[in-house]
Amino acid sequence: MTASRSWAVVTGASDGIGRAVAWELARQGYDLVLVARREATLLEIATEIAQTHGRACQVIALDLGIGGTSEELAARTSGLDVSLIVAAAGFGTSGAFVEIPIADELAMVDVNCRAVVELVHAFTPRFVAQRSGGFVLLSSLVAFQGVPRAATYAATKAFIQTFAEGLRHELAPHGIDVLAVAPGPVRSGFAARARMTMTMAQTPADVATVIGKAVRRRTRGTVRPGFLSKFLEASLALLPRFGRVRMMRRVMAGMTPPPA
Ligand SMILES: NC(=O)c1ccc[n+]([C@@H]2O[C@H](COP(=O)([O-])OP(=O)(O)OC[C@H]3O[C@@H](n4cnc5c(N)ncnc54)[C@H](OP(=O)(O)O)[C@@H]3O)[C@@H](O)[C@H]2O)c1
Numbered sequence: 343m344t345a346s347r348s349w350a351v352v353t354g355a356s357d358g359i360g361r362a363v364a365w366e367l368a369r370q371g372y373d374l375v376l377v378a379r380r381e382a383t384l385l386e387i388a389t390e391i392a393q394t395h396g397r398a399c400q401v402i403a404l405d406l407g408i409g410g411t412s413e414e415l416a417a418r419t420s421g422l423d424v425s426l427i428v429a430a431a432g433f434g435t436s437g438a439f440v441e442i443p444i445a446d447e448l449a450m451v452d453v454n455c456r457a458v459v460e461l462v463h464a465f466t467p468r469f470v471a472q473r474s475g476g477f478v479l480l481s482s483l484v485a486f487q488g489v490p491r492a493a494t495y496a497a498t499k500a501f502i503q504t505f506a507e508g509l510r511h512e513l514a515p516h517g518i519d520v521l522a523v524a525p526g527p528v529r530s531g532f533a534a535r536a537r538m539t540m541t542m543a544q545t546p547a548d549v550a551t552v553i554g555k556a557v558r559r560r561t562r563g564t565v566r567p568g569f570l571s572k573f574l575e576a577s578l579a580l581l582p583r584f585g586r587v588r589m590m591r592r593v594m595a596g597m598t599p600p601p602a
Contacts, residue, residue, distance in 0.1 A: 347371040349419070350364075350374055353377040353428065355374075357380075359525070359550065363550045374400070375402060377406070384403060402418055406461075411457070416464035432498075434495040437601070439494070442494070450494060462505075466513065470513075475518045481502045481522040482499040486586070506520050510562050527570065528546055529545055537599050
C-alpha cells in the first residue's frame with residue numbers, strides 16, 4: 343500500500359455515481375469511507391477496491407434519510423484524516439405531482455437536501471480547523487429552472503446548486519473547496535427508482551472522471567459533465583426562465599410516466 347493522500351468519505355457509494363467516484367478516488371490514492379444503506383454491497387465494493395488499489399476502505403451503513411445520521415457519520419470518522427466529502431447519495435421521483443405519495447417526496451427532500459446540509463455542517467468545523475478540505479455536491483441539469491413532472495426532484499437539486507454556490511464563497515477563505523456537479527442523464531440505479539426513461543445517458547464512470555479531474559485541480563464552482571449537459575446549458579441560457587420551464591416540460595414529457 344502506498345502512502346495515503348488522506349481519506350475521502352463517499353455517500354451513495356453502493357451504486358451509480360458514488361460507486362464510480364469511489365473507484366476514481368482510490369486510483370488517485372485516497373483511502374475511503376463508503377456510505378449507503380446496503381451494507382453487503384458496500385463490503386463487496388470495499389473488498390474489490392482494497393484488492394485492486396491497495397487502499398484502506400471502511401464501510402459505514404447508514405440511512406441518511408434519518409435525521410442525525412450525518413452527524414453520526416462525522417463522529418464515527420473523527421479519528422481519520424478526512425479531507426474530502428462526496429455527497430452522492432440521492433434519488434428522484436417523477437410523474438404527476440398529485441399522484442406521487444407525499445411520503446416519497448418528503449423522504450427525497452430529507453436525503454437530497456436535509457442530509458447534505460447536515461453532512462456539510464458536521465464536517466466544516468474540522469475542515470476549518472485544518473484549513474483545507476473539499477465538498478463535492480451532486481446537483482443536476484434540472485437544477486437551473488422549474489421542471490414539470492419532476493417538480494420536487496428539480497427543487498431539491500436547485501437547493502443543492504444554490505447551497506454549493508453560496509458556500510463556495512463563504513468557505514474559500516478557509517481553504518475549503520466546494521464543487522457542484524450538474525450532470526445530465528446518467529445510466530445508473532437512479533432512472534428505475536425515479537421512473538424516468540433516459541436517452542443519451544452518460545455512464546457513472548464518465549461523471550466520476552470529470553469529478554476526479556476537478557478534485558485533482560481543486561476546481562471550485564460548478565462542473566457540467568458531458569455533452570448534453572453543456573449543450574442544454576448553452577441552449578437554455580438563451581431563453582427567459584419561463585421559456586426554460588416550458589422546454590423542460592417538453593423534455594420531461596418524454597421521460598416520465600403519463601398521468602394515470
Ligand atoms: N442518474 C442521473 O441521471 C443523475 C443526473 C443528475 C444528478 N444525479 C444525482 O446524482 C446522485 C447519485 O445518483 P445516481 O445516479 O448515482 O443514483 P443511484 O445509482 O440510484 O445511486 C444512489 C445512491 O444513493 C444511495 N442512497 C439512496 N438513498 C439513501 C439513503 N436514504 N441513505 C443512504 N444512502 C442512500 C444508494 O444506496 P443504498 O440504496 O444502498 O442506500 C445509492 O448508493 C443523486 O443525488 C442524483 O440526484 C443523477
